[in-house]
Amino acid sequence: MAGWTIGIIGGSGLYDVDGIEDGEWVACESPWGAPSDDCFVGWVGPVRVVFLPRHGRGHRIGPSELNARANIDVLKRLGVTDILAVSSVGSLVEDRPPGSFTIADQFIDRTKGRASSFFGSGMVAHVSMADPVCPRLSALAADAARAGGAQTHVGGTYLAMEGPQFSTRAESHLYRSWGCHIIGMTAMPEAKLAREAELPYALVGMVTDYDCWREGEEAVDVAQVIAQLSANAAKARAMVMHLLRALPAERPASPIDACLDTALITAPHARDPNLLAKLDAVAGRALGK
Incomplete structure (x- = not known):
């Protein structure tokens, strides 16, 4: 079995990770456009680490402008x-307060107009998203979050909204009625694209606020979010280091590693060579068979 190379996508407040050794910022081009930033590549013990700040250093890029295809492709x-x-996420339930972490296991996608697939006309593929996260990586993340001092909830549905505006009260109550636990603006289409790239994916939601559903309480604003970010980021850095140091020496194979084997549908003679060239990284293993 080959070793691990863990890609860490840092959200609001997590723009770097302490403890990565022999690290350097590495530029990587993508046929899907510009990623959010260069990647910081280094090591934690025997584990190779690639860190990408989702919004760019300095938080330059809004959620609707993120080029998730380029981000996943460069990883x-x-x-x-x-x-x-x-x-960073808002909480839609009372028992997941600001400062707590949720290891999401389901998503509802309410985003609009974002490029959500590497595939299309000339090379069609349909991956399963029934179980959208990697259970083994999510379990490791849960253990690491607890070890890092975070109140941790295992499992939960993440409502991905468009943004950049926060929810209306009616929307917040609607999402609660659907059984959602947390709300954010960035996990979709990121999780879908990770699956298309055959990359096992786990998401840790760091709660900063209660959105706007609580009666008699001020609605979330940026000042409230920023006030919670620093404490969350410290626990997130601790979580990351605990996870990296707890990984088994050898990486066991995952079914997600080969999920495109049952997803490609376009006949070989009908495939668009220009699209195939763009898919060289994310789907090269499956297309080369």
Whole structure:
């Protein structure tokens, strides 16, 4: 079995990770456009780490303008085997307060107009998203979050909204009625694209606020979010280091590593060579068979 290369996508407040050794910022081009930033590549013990700040250093890019295809593509090009995504979220339930972490296991996608697939006319594929996260990586993340001092909830549905505006009260109550636990603006289409790139994916939601559903309480604003970010980021950095140091020496194979084997549908003679060229990193293994 090959070793691990863990891709870490840092969300709001997590713009770097302490403890990565022999690290350097590495530029990587993508046929899907510009990624959010260069990637910081280094080591934690025997584990190779590739860190990408989702919004760019300095938080330059809004949620609707993120080029998620380029971000996932460059992680794949840099040899990432598994992705740990860290995101700031709002809570839609009372028992997941600000400062707590949720290890999401389901998503509802309410985003609009975002490029959500690497595939299309000339090379069609349909991956399963029934179980959208990697259970083994999510379990490791849960253990690491607890070890890092975070109140941790295992499992939960993440409502991905468009943004950049926060929810209306009616929307917040609607999402609660659907059984959603947390709400954010960035996990979709990121999780879908990770699956298309055959990358096991886990998402840790760091709660900053209660959105706007609580009666008699002020609605969320940026000042409230920023006030919670620093404490969350410290626990997130601790979580990341605990996870990296707890990984088994050898990376076991995952069914997600080969999920495109049952997803490609376009006949070989009908495939668009221009699209195939863009898919060289994310789908090269399956297309080369």
